[in-house]
Amino acid sequence: MGIRTVSVKGTNSRDAARQAQEALKGFDPSFLLFFASSHYDGSNPAAELSAAFPNCKIIGSTSHSEYCNSDYTSHSISIMAMDRESIEDVSVEVVENIKQNPELSGVVQKMEGHFGGSEEIFNHFDHYVGIVLFESGAKSEEIFMDHLGTASDILFVGGSSSAAENNISKVYANGKDYTGAAILAILKTVNGYDVLKTQSAAIFSDRKLLVTKSNLAERILYEFDGRPCGEVYAEVLGVPLDKIQEYFVSNPLGIVADGEIFVRTFNELKDGGITLHCGLPEGAEINVLKIGDIVHDTREALDNMITYEPAGVINFNCLYRTFEILNKDLTGPYCALFGRYPSIGFSTGGEAFLGHINETSTILVIK
Numbered sequence: 286m287g288i289r290t291v292s293v294k295g296t297n298s299r300d301a302a303r304q305a306q307e308a309l310k311g312f313d314p315s316f317l318l319f320f321a322s323s324h325y326d327g328s329n330p331a332a333e334l335s336a337a338f339p340n341c342k343i344i345g346s347t348s349h350s351e352y353c354n355s356d357y358t359s360h361s362i363s364i365m366a367m368d369r370e371s372i373e374d375v376s377v378e379v380v381e382n383i384k385q386n387p388e389l390s391g392v393v394q395k396m397e398g399h400f401g402g403s404e405e406i407f408n409h410f411d412h413y414v415g416i417v418l419f420e421s422g423a424k425s426e427e428i429f430m431d432h433l434g435t436a437s438d439i440l441f442v443g444g445s446s447s448a449a450e451n452n453i454s455k456v457y458a459n460g461k462d463y464t465g466a467a468i469l470a471i472l473k474t475v476n477g478y479d480v481l482k483t484q485s486a487a488i489f490s491d492r493k494l495l496v497t498k499s500n501l502a503e504r505i506l507y508e509f510d511g512r513p514c515g516e517v518y519a520e521v522l523g524v525p526l527d528k529i530q531e532y533f534v535s536n537p538l539g540i541v542a543d544g545e546i547f548v549r550t551f552n553e554l555k556d557g558g559i560t561l562h563c564g565l566p567e568g569a570e571i572n573v574l575k576i577g578d579i580v581h582d583t584r585e586a587l588d589n590m591i592t593y594e595p596a597g598v599i600n601f602n603c604l605y606r607t608f609e610i611l612n613k614d615l616t617g618p619y620c621a622l623f624g625r626y627p628s629i630g631f632s633t634g635g636e637a638f639l640g641h642i643n644e645t646s647t648i649l650v651i652k
Contacts, residue, residue, distance in 0.1 A: 287371040288597035288651065289314070290627045292353035294361045298325045301362050302333035314338060314366035316375045316472070318416070318599065319345035320631035321362040323453040330362060331457035341366075342375050344468045345457040346418045348631035349447035349604055355624025357616040359449065363629040371596045371651055373412075374400060374473045379458050381466045383425045386432070393436040396471050406439065414478045414649065415441035416599075418456045418468040421634035422446075424504060426641035427564050429467060434639070439471060442480050442647050444601035444633030454634070476596070476652035482638050483586035484548050484645040485606070489536055489575040490521050496569045500558075506551075506565055507558040514559055518551075521573045530554065534605055537644050538565070539574040548574065548644040550605060562605075562643040563635055576644070579609060580618050583646060587622055591650055598623060599649040600630030606646060607632040 291308040295301030298321075317338055321330040326347060334343055351363040376399040378392050397403055406413050417433070419426050426445060433441055446454045455462045472478075494517060498508035509517040519526045522536060533551040538561075540547045549571070552560040565571065591598075600623060610619050623630065636647040 287368065288627050289366045290353055290597065290629050291364050292351065292356060292358055292361050293364070298328035298330040298333040301325060301330065302337040305334065305362070305364055306337040309366050312366060312368065314341050314368050316367045316372050317341050317343045317364060318629070319343070319362055319364045320348040320351050320629060321345055322351065322360045323347040323448045323451055324360045325362065326453045326455060326462070329462060331462055332460045335460035342377050343457070343459055344377060344416070344418060344470055346444070346446040346631065347448055347453060347455050349449055350607055350632045352600055352602065352620060352623060352628070352630035354628055355620045357620050363631065365597055365599065365629045367597065371475055372472050373475050376400065376471045377458055378469045379463060379466055380469060381463060383429050383467050384423045384465060386428055389432045389436040392469065396469065397437070400471070400473055411477050412474050413439050414472050414474065414480070415439045416470045416472065416649070417441045417443040417637050419445040419635070419637070420454055420456045420464050420466050422454050423465045426635055426637065427501065430637060430640050440480060441469070441637060442601065442649050443637040444631070444647070445635040447604050447632050447634045474651055478652060479590055479650040480638070481586050481590045481648050481650070482645055483583055484546055485577045485579045485582040486537065486539060486546055486548055486574040486644065487577055488539070488541065489573045491572070492521060493570045493572060496565050496567050496571065499565055499567050501564040501566050504561045504564040505555060505558040506561055515554070518573065534609070535576050537574050537576070538571045540569060541572055546574065547640065547642045549642070550644045563641045576609065579606060580615055580622070583619065584622050591626070593652065595626050595650050595652060597651045598626040598628035600628060601633050601636045601647045602630050603636060603644045603646065604632040604634060605644045
């Protein structure tokens with residue numbers, strides 16, 4: 286059968302898992318990915334889903350809000366269930382205490398060994414893809430992704446947990462919940478996969494700004510070109526310094542490499558600098574960006590990439606993009622784009638694609 290997607294709302298996790306079990310009756314998944322409102326955390330959705338699907342490897346994340354097919358919801362659980370017609374095999378590992386910069390080569394070797402080792406993966410490279418889910422409270426995605434890229438040639442995509450009004454942030458694997466951790470899954474797809482990234486951002490100013498003082502660990506930016514970063518940012522935008530916070534979302538920053546834009550967004554003024562949702566190291570060059578038409582740009586990206594009938598689509602969509610969609614009352618037309626496919630998604634606290642980025646939609650398409 287391939288892939289099934291369902292959205293459930295329950296009085297608690299057990300009720301939601303029961304609904305999922307009923308909705309997937311007759312389907313035998315081997316791997317299940319879920320995004321659950323943190324509203325359900327008190328009753329551990331991972332444990333209840335593992336009880337409902339005992340022969341299935343399961344990973345997931347808390348979420349601020351969820352997507353499933355053509356619907357945008359909150360206080361729900363979006364589930365993608367995959368059987369062996371779409372995913373031949375899966376390896377899952379949990380890396381805890383990621384703030385301590387753990388060494389990842391051993392973890393990756395163990396995961397790759399599950400499939401027969403690096404030679405098997407090299408010979409069938411277009412069938413292997415990784416998913417990474419971060420617990421966002423650790424604020425360690427940048428260095429982790431650097432280490433992961435060194436440890437493995439497999440492309441890992443994913444996102445960081447977000448939270449509803451209770452501010453609970455967790456990731457899940459095989460019945461347990463974790464904070465300060467990352468969940469890694471390597472999927473051996475039957476028919477291959479595609480990955481696309483769309484950020485609906487364009488260069489606002491051609492002026493290159495050099496990061497000359499920052500605290501990468503705390504994600505605080507202090508200086509561009511040896512001057513206070515807020516002062517330079519206001520100068521580029523042509524706005525008063527005391528108004529710059531109004532432009533943080535509409536005019537993020539971007540590292541531009543070979544025509545590809547990797548977005549970094551300011552968060553708040555702090556300790557004489559400005560915090561970021563994704564850190565910027567000293568020596569990085571950036572441009573100030575402008576955000577465009579999310580629906581148009583997403584449609585164009587999907588149509589250019591997905592020229593076939595996919596088995597399933599997973600959308601790691603930045604929470605800031607969700608806010609923009611909500612503010613402009615675009616949930617209907619935006620979700621209709623994904624309603625064309627079996628799809629799930631969630632509003633992330635950052636996206637993983639060759640590094641840690643934000644204000645982006647990173648999309649995994651399973652053929």
